[in-house]
Amino acid sequence: AVKDQGRGAFPSASPGHPLPPVSCYSLVNAFQWIQYSILSNVFVHFYGVSFTEIDWLSMVYMVVYVPLILPATWLLDARGLRLTALLGAGLNALGAWLKCASLAPGRYALTMAAQAVCGLVSTACSVAVLGNQLGTAIGFLLPPVLVPNTPDDIDLMAHNISIMFYGTAIVSTLLFFLTGVVFEEKPKYPPSHSQALLQAMPPEDYSYKQSIINLIKNVPFVLLLISYGIMTGTFYSVSTLLNQMIVTHYEGEEVNAGRIGLTLVVAGMVGSIICGLWLDYTKTYKQTTLIVYILSFIGMVVFTFTLDLGYLIVVFVTGGVLGFFMTGYLPLGFEFAVEITYPESEGTSSGLLNASAQIFGIVFTLVQGKLTTDYSPRAGNLFLCAWLFVGIILTALIKSDLRRHNVNSGIMNMDVKAVSDDSFTLIILLHLNGWLLLN
Numbered sequence: 001a002v003k004d005q006g007r008g009a010f011p012s013a014s015p016g017h018p019l020p021p022v023s024c025y026s027l028v029n030a031f032q033w034i035q036y037s038i039l040s041n042v043f044v045h046f047y048g049v050s051f052t053e054i055d056w057l058s059m060v061y062m063v064v065y066v067p068l069i070l071p072a073t074w075l076l077d078a079r080g081l082r083l084t085a086l087l088g089a090g091l092n093a094l095g096a097w098l099k100c101a102s103l104a105p106g107r108y109a110l111t112m113a114a115q116a117v118c119g120l121v122s123t124a125c126s127v128a129v130l131g132n133q134l135g136t137a138i139g140f141l142l143p144p145v146l147v148p149n150t151p152d153d154i155d156l157m158a159h160n161i162s163i164m165f166y167g168t169a170i171v172s173t174l175l176f177f178l179t180g181v182v183f184e185e186k187p188k189y190p191p192s193h194s195q196a197l198l199q200a201m202p203p204e205d206y207s208y209k210q211s212i213i214n215l216i217k218n219v220p221f222v223l224l225l226i227s228y229g230i231m232t233g234t235f236y237s238v239s240t241l242l243n244q245m246i247v248t249h250y251e252g253e254e255v256n257a258g259r260i261g262l263t264l265v266v267a268g269m270v271g272s273i274i275c276g277l278w279l280d281y282t283k284t285y286k287q288t289t290l291i292v293y294i295l296s297f298i299g300m301v302v303f304t305f306t307l308d309l310g311y312l313i314v315v316f317v318t319g320g321v322l323g324f325f326m327t328g329y330l331p332l333g334f335e336f337a338v339e340i341t342y343p344e345s346e347g348t349s350s351g352l353l354n355a356s357a358q359i360f361g362i363v364f365t366l367v368q369g370k371l372t373t374d375y376s377p378r379a380g381n382l383f384l385c386a387w388l389f390v391g392i393i394l395t396a397l398i399k400s401d402l403r404r405h406n407v408n409s410g411i412m413n414m415d416v417k418a419v420s421d422d423s424f425t426l427i428i429l430l431h432l433n434g435w436l437l438l439n
Contacts, residue, residue, distance in 0.1 A: 009158040028056045028172050029092050030135025032099075032118045033061050035143045035164065036111075037240045038258050041247060045151050047108040051244060054370050057115050058240040062358035062365075070212075072114065073351040088121045089176040095121070096169035103162050105154065122354075126410035133269050133327060136239065141259030146255045211344045215352060220340045225356045227398075228333040230391035231296065232353075233360025234384045235326050237368045239264075240361075245377040246315070249308045250319075256312055258317045268327020275328050276335075285336045286400035292332060293395050296325040297388040304381035340400070360387075 036043055038059040043054050076084050077301055101107075147160040223295055224407035239261065246257035271292075279288055299322035306318050341349045364387070368380035 008339075016242055017251055022215045023072075024175050024178070026130065026131035027135035027138070028096075028168065028175060029088075029118060029121045029141040030132045031142075032096065032168060032241075033058060033116070033140035034136050034239060034261070035124070035168075036115070037186055038140055038261060039143050039147055039254065040243045040245050041254065042147055042149050042157065045149075045153065046105060048105055048112070048224070049108050050371065055107065057112060058236075059362050059365055060112060060116050060237065061099075061119040061122050064116055065122050066355050067356040068120065069351040073347045076347040086176075086180050087204055088355050090178040091117055092121045093169065093172040093176045094312050096165070096172040099165045100162070100169055101167060101290060103158055105158075133265055133272065134172060135267035137262050137269070140239075140242075140258045140265060142258075144258035147439075148250075150256050151256055171387050211348050215341060215344055215349060218341060221337060221349065223394050223398045224333065224337055224340065227293070227391040227394040228337070229356030229360040230334070230387050230393045231293065231326065231329050232357035233362075233364045233378055234238065234300070234388060235330070236357065236361030237364035237384060238326075238381075240365050240367055241372060241377075244372060245307065245380075248372070249310070250312060250315075253312065260312075260315055263320045264323030265315055265327055267323040267324075268330070271324040271328020272331045275332055279332070279335060285332075286395075286398055289329070289332050289398075290366055290392070293388075293392050294299070294330045296322070296329060297385065297392055299325050300381065300385050300388055304385060307381070336398075340398075345361050 009155055036054055040054045042052055043049075043057075046052055047053075071082070075087075095114045095116075095118035098117060100140055102111035102114060144165060146164045147157070150156045150160070191395045242261050242264075243254065243257045246253055246260060250256065275288060275292060279285060282288070297397055299318070303315075303318040306314050333353060337349045337353055338346050364384060373378035
């Protein structure tokens with residue numbers, strides 16, 4: 001799902017809704033994020049650099065995201081989703097074309113700059129969760145097929161990489177024009193009663209600065225901010241280092257490493273859908289989030305101790321189970337945050353969640369990469385297991401205050417944040433108007 005506009009929602013796709021183009025360029029952006037890491041041994045040879053330097057081609061997304069997320073969410077709130085999407089799609093295409101200019105050994109710095117430009121886009125499309133997951137899945141699958149490891153023939157390697165880079169650039173450019181043609185600012189009708197109320201509020205009653213302050217003071221959100229960062233940072237680290245983990249124990253299995261990554265993400269997409277349906281039916285946000293967190297921890301432990309058994313089929317199964325819960329957790333975190341922070345801007349709360357994920361992702365990838373290189377993949381994975389256990393404790397401490405659900409159910413006995421006191425009365429008076437807009 002994708003944020004609607006400013007204080008908008010995460011509605012489902014519908015005719016005329018902005019979801020499809022945002023999800024598409026989010027897909028391409030996620031593909032560009034993982035395309036180096038899943039071919040780390042190939043690019044180490046092609047550019048003549050270390051594995052750590054190739055890991056940084058993934059981590060640069062995270063580094064760029066952190067300082068730019070607040071300006072990006074301000075732009076989203078102040079100028080709307082259409083302008084933000086056009087800017088993101090344009091930068092996505094620019095970064096892809098810059099990569100085409102880096103198709104030669106010795107041009108690592110240029111490909112890093114191109115990846116940094118693509119990283120800018122992640123701040124504009126990070127809440128398009130399913131599109132992002134699908135892009136990661138394709139990024140695991142296609143690059144190992146398009147670029148087989150040919151260490152004895154650099155010219156052939158460059159040719160294969162050029163097919164991947166130019167194909168990505170063409171698709172990114174087409175999506176830029178598609179975004180400009182079909183993208184609408186917001187859906188015709190509000191997706192829920194709570195959004196009808198917020199859209200009816202005068203813009204001058206909303207304060208971006210006050211929203212940030214309110215979120216920082218919200219203890220349940222801060223706990224979720226940390227626990228979400230741990231879980232998603234773990235996913236980023238595992239995704240970045242998956243190729244290195246697999247080829248350490250299964251030499252020459254680059255293609256299967258990509259397929260294992262694909263299995264991990266596709267299983268997670270199924271998990272996202274199932275968890276979403278379960279949440280829609282039960283509204284048990286904390287319970288579901290906590291259970292999925294615990295099962296992700298168990299999945300990580302099992303994956304860690306079965307990775308070196310010598311049977312790839314076992315890695316496929318354990319990777320799929322890990323992905324089902326770990327990747328499936330990502331939209332749960334967004335939805336839980338929206339519930340406990342309503343009526344704060346969903347762009348702001350989701351942006352802070354993603355910033356936390358990037359910070360943990362950078363630290364986890366660096367530490368796990370070092371442990372994997374100096375000791376073994378098991379040492380790096382055990383490091384992540386320890387942090388996931390900490391995340392379980394923090395999730396258990398979150399107080400479940402389903403503010404958005406209460407408003408959608410017609411319960412208005414809640415504090416309204418980021419608006420003036422006079423606006424609270426206005427929101428109550430507009431409650432009936434919200435129902436009329438939706439029915």
